[in-house]
Amino acid sequence: MNRVIVFIKQVPDTAELKIDPTTNTMIREGVPSIINPFDMYAIEEGIRIKEKWGDTEVVVVTMGPPQAETALREALSLGCDRAILLSDKKFAASDTYATSYILSCAVKKIGDYDVLITGKQASDGDTAQVGPGIASWLNIPSITYIRKIDEIRAGYAKVERMRNDGFDIIEVTGKFLMTVLKELNEPRIPSFRGKMAAKKAEIPIWSAEYLEADDGKIGFLGSPTRVVRAFSPPPKKGGIKVEGEDEETVNGLYNFLSENKML
Amino acid sequence: MRDKIIVVGESTGQNVHHVTYELSSKAAELAKKIDAKVIVLLPGYTINRIPIEKLFKTGADKVVVIDNENLKFLNDIHFVRNIEAFLKEESPKIVLTGATPQGRSIIPKLAIKLGAGLTADCTELDIEDGTNLLLQTRPAFGGNLMATIKTPNRLPQMATVRPKVFKINETYTKEVNIEYRNYIDGNSDIKIIEAVKSMEELINLADADIIVSGGRGLGKKENFSLIYELADKLGAAVGASRPTVDAEWISYAHQVGQTGTTVSPKIYFAIGISGAIQHQVGMKSSDYIIAINKDINAPIFNIADYGIVGDLFEVVPKLIKKL
Structure with a gap:
């Protein structure tokens, strides 16, 4: 295996998200950023492939504002060899169509590769569209929801894809993209040496011009979709709360379920 | 046209x-x-x-x-x-x-x-x-x-x-x-060798009208049988919180939440689940949320339509008996 490219996204840490009780809107200020949780499994898998084959280069790529560099440094500290930040004002307001196009341009710029990996979906947008989108721009197969890799080598892989009621065992030949699940592996903790190396690493910033991206396919104008409005859903409030564990308490719950036609 | x-x-x-x-x-x-x-x-x-x-x-x-x-x-x-x-x-x-x-x-x-x-x-x-x-x-x-x-x-x-x-x-x-209709098809670099149907029943979270989920409050793997028993009575699917999956009490396919599956059934039972935000984002759009937990301060009660503050090992068997 010569090269694995891992795509990650920097997202707000959902665990730190707070809802303003008066306006019922999300408070985004001061919320720390993290690597999208599913992408941690993508990074880990890239590093495991390198450890297995030895001669593999793991390149980690993200698109975002300059501060997304923090996410890339974290990926480097875990063992990725090289990081690239795709950042340009022209990329702002890209939807999944434009984003997957920009990421596919980066792949072409990087050069040859054996496999592309990314997480199942990002925890902010939850679309799961960018991974398959990249594969579509590159005209390669994509396999989503990977929970297990039975075998992987240059030009061949045998993997398991999770379905709602089971899983598929899939063989793929040639280059491909996979989106991965938590079940695949357990991400490592960065080593001290990794952290030091990540601190010193130079991370190039690639612009639209450098990527030779078509202006008609990036940013706001290149995005087919438009957000008409964003709003907060009605707040979910706690309802009835009773203390106890006797028959009467359970009867109360039973009656609640029947009254609301839940049984 | x-x-x-x-x-x-x-x-x-x-x-x-x-x-x-x-x-x-x-x-x-x-x-x-x-x-x-x-x-x-x-x-x-x-x-x-x-x-x-x-x-x-x-x-x-x-x-x-x-x-x-x-x-x-x-x-x-x-x-x-x-x-x-x-x-x-x-x-x-x-x-x-x-x-x-x-x-x-x-x-x-x-x-x-x-x-x-x-x-x-x-x-x-x-x-x-x-x-x-x-x-x-x-x-x-x-x-x-x-x-x-x-x-x-x-x-x-x-x-x-x-x-x-x-x-x-x-x-x-x-x-x-x-x-x-038929269209010209060709070769594929992907081959599905086998489509395996899960041997485990009650797993299809996405299609379930009712989900009964268990959390760390169950104490040990064996106690998930209580969750299965209730789910069986209700014709529900079985869900789980992340810690129980990480502890290998139940398989990943059951995990509800940020790094698992997002669900929105008609009724969601959170049993022995404290309700960390990572769990909540995966289930809070359920129509009705029922929580059973002995910790009165568990965040799950903030979003539950009906919460029982009590020992799940007392409450759940009684509920099963009534159904």
Whole structure:
């Protein structure tokens, strides 16, 4: 295996998200950023492939504002060899169509590769569209929801894809993209040496011009979709709360379920 | 010629997926507003005729079947190739499909190939007055934010829709109009060697009306049997919190939450689950949330419609007995 490219996204840490009780809107200020949780499994898998084959280069790529560099440094500290930040004002307001196009341009710029990996979906947008989108721009197969890799080598892989009621065992030949699940592996903790190396690493910033991206396919104008409005859903409030564990308490719950036609 | 709304359906051969009926019902409602016709596409292999005919009761004007052995399993390459050829032939205004593993794997690739706008996991669809554009509403940030999205200048307008969001309306009496088509297919670099059906029952979280989930409060792996027993009584699927999956009390396929599955059943039982925000984002859009936990300060009570502060080992067996 010569090269694995891992795509990650920097997202707000959902665990730190707070809802303003008066306006019922999300408070985004001061919320720390993290690597999208599913992408941690993508990074880990890239590093495991390198450890297995030895001669593999793991390149980690993200698109975002300059501060997304923090996410890339974290990926480097875990063992990725090289990081690239795709950042340009022209990329702002890209939807999944434009984003997957920009990421596919980066792949072409990087050069040859054996496999592309990314997480199942990002925890902010939850679309799961960018991974398959990249594969579509590159005209390669994509396999989503990977929970297990039975075998992987240059030009061949045998993997398991999770379905709602089971899983598929899939063989793929040639280059491909996979989106991965938590079940695949357990991400490592960065080593001290990794952290030091990540601190010193130079991370190039690639612009639209450098990527030779078509202006008609990036940013706001290149995005087919438009957000008409964003709003907060009605707040979910706690309802009835009773203390106890006797028959009467359970009867109360039973009656609640029947009254609301839940049984 | 009338505009077209196309529903890309799903079939296992024996059955047509319920989300296909849900979407043909919704498509018929939208079609009235823009004077369009509803075509349901069914890619698959050896698809039964009876479930196809039911589509004419749920709003379809026409059903196009692509029956091809290559479509027996979810092979992304064959599906994309056949559906792309079909959509190019039909030039629809709107394309809807279920936000299922099939829809979420195939449609993003088609949207790129067609240069179309795509909105994922919609929970509401409507037509905008004046422009006749499709308004697509979807949750983001695990349901903490809703966004309404449209595609003004490109066609088709594509959306994946969460199963069980729209009701099946079986009151239509459209004439049966089924057409079989074939497109030039080719080789595939992907081969599905085996489609394994889970031996575990009660696992299909996405399709469940009721989910009974267990958490760390169960204390040990063996106590999940209590969750299974309650789920069995209710005809529910079994869910789990992340810590129980990490402790290997139950398999990952059951995990609800940020790094597991997002669910929105009619009733969600959180038993012995404290309700960390990562769990909440995966289930808070459930219609009713029932929580049983002995910790009065557990965050799950902030979003539960009915909470019992008490020992689950006392409460759950009593509830099972009553059912």
